[in-house]
Amino acid sequence: MKYSYYPGCSLESTSVEYDISTREVFKAFDLTLEEIPDWNCCGASSAHSESYLLSLALPARDLAKAEDIESTVVAPCPSCYQNLKRVKEYVEKSIENRDRINKALEGTGLKVEGKVAVKHPLDILINELGLEKLAEKIKVPLEGLRVVTYYGCMIIRPDGSYTFDDMENPMTMDRITLTLGASVLPFTRKTRCCGGPVMVNNEETALRLSYDILKEAKEADAQAIIVACPLCHLSLDAKQPLIEKKYGDKVNLPIIYFTQLIGLALGIPEERLGFDKLIIDASGITAKYKPKKKKSNKKKTTAKAKSITTH
Amino acid sequence: MEDSYNKTAINGLDPKFKFEVIQAGGEGLSACYQCGTCTGGCPSVEDMDYTPRQIIRMVSFGMREKVLNATAPFICASCYLCQMRCPRDVKITDIMAAIKSISIKYSNSSGNTRGQAFYTSFNEIVYNLGRLFEPMLMLKATFRSKESFGYKIKYLTKSVPLGIEFIKHRKFSMKPKKVESIEEVQKIYENVRKMEAKE
Ligand code: SF4
Ligand code: SF4
Secondary structure (H helix, E strand, O other): OEEEEOOOOHHHOOOHHHHHHHHHHHHHOOOEEEEOOOOOOOOOOOHHHOOHHHHHHHHHHHHHHHHOOOOEEEOOOHHHHHHHHHHHHHHHHOHHHHHHHHHHOOOOOOOOOOOOEEEOHHHHHHHHHOHHHHHHOOOOOOOOOEEEEEOOOOOOOOOOOOOOOOOOOOOHHHHHHHHOOOEEOOOOOOOOOOOHHHOOOOHHHHHHHHHHHHHHHHHOOOOEEEEOOHHHHHHHHHOHHHHHHHHOOOOOOOEEEHHHHHHHHOOOOHHHHOHHHOOOOOHHHHOOOOOOOOOOOOOOOOHHHHHHHHO | OHHHHHHHOOOOOOOOHHHHHHHOOOOOHHHOOOOOHHHHHOOOHHHOOOOHHHHHHHHHHOOHHHHHHOOHHHHOOOOOHHHHHOOOOOOHHHHHHHHHHHHHHHOOHHHOOHHHHHHHHHHHHHHHHOOOOHHHHHHHHHHHOOOOHHHHHHHHHHHHHHHHHHHHOOOOOOOOOOOOOHHHHHHHHHHHHHHHHHO
16 A cells, blocks of 8 residues: 655654654555655644634645645644645535635645545554554564553544544554553543643643643553654653653653554564654663564664564 | 624624634634533633633624733644534634634734744744744744743743753754745745735
8 A cells, every 4th residue: 555645844853753653664564655745834733823724725735745646645743634634624625615725826836636535644554454464463562561542632633524533532542552462551631632732832731731641641550651643742751851840740751652662562673663762761661572683683674574583 | 884883883892803703714603602611621721811612702792802812812722622522513723723813913013922923933934944843933932922031031941951852862953944845835825815815
């Protein structure tokens, strides 16, 4: 299978580890990701504060470019995913809508038809690849690892016609994590906002919301929080030292992308999953789930070659 | 039309305000029956001056000045919980964003609150680079906001350790990435601004 790929701004800066681990995991299952050439920012949750039309027109340029590549575009960042999905649904709704967006694209040589599907990697892994295929490739079962899954707001909200998971109690990441052999602890704040979008303009609220999440995970005795959003990750990982200081509470909880966790179980070496990029050190976990033969194959490049040597 | 609207404007209320918000993307406004589900779930409500339910009502009533000066829309974290749960399908999160856009449009740059400064800076960066460069956003928003110089310095100093961590973990290059066909992105901004001026 081949998909067009929209990394988005966060994945090339503060969350490179999400980008590289997504690429690695997709590669391991022979799913090809072709990056949309010269893509632009989707507008995040901020373009709308200049104008609603702008919040549709910015991702429309990306969507139009994706239409030339494949029938499905994959976007790991939930904000980007929502924005692309939103303009697709807007364009599909009526001819007037489509014309309006194409008018906003006038002079760029691009036109959008709304014919590509917009999907999140979680959706692809669960519904297109399937858990059985995922299970077949596991080399290092994550037995004994206790985690909570944190979805944040944007993956399954707001209200598009297409959602791949339950809006109040999503389970896709739980099912993947369980398949990998880890245990998932009960967690009531699965979809509670982390405060990320107001981190710069309203730090008080942002830090409080993030701390609530960290505290519950800690009390649940989790060893890590598994996430799927760059902004959630930034709020919980990079801001964790600040939160600890503000609330006088030593949290020290690694925040790991679900793609990194899958990669770990597939036996992909941690350097190729970006574990070194995490601000809260996760080496306690990666050390425990190393592929069996760890020496002498450092330079080998293909995942296949490694899979033979490790089992 | 214009005139009859103006005649109904009493006590500083602006009956057109509601339509202004709808035009800016705030759909479903008039369907609200004030149940308070939105407020009940809102994670940021304790920091807001008015609750989401109140904001919706105030917009319907045409309390333009009060709404545009409220902090609530800028405290809203765009989490969409309210919008998802609203039994009347009111697009509350979109209404909050619409209010932000109107409030930014009418603020003079000297009166930039941190919230307004943040969103203006965001669009400035995307207009110039086509992509967002997060460290630049933080700096720009801080310098643009009307907070005191002392506060700004304190804020930036507090952010230094985080910046160091990012560099240590090689999270990003020091140079922002730029869209090659940046003129296309700028064209979109210009088209949108022209279209909106007409509508
Ligand atoms: S949940 Fe919907 S109907 Fe209820 S008060 Fe909020 S906006 Fe109005
Ligand atoms: S979208 Fe805004 S108003 Fe609605 S629940 Fe979230 S923070 Fe509150």
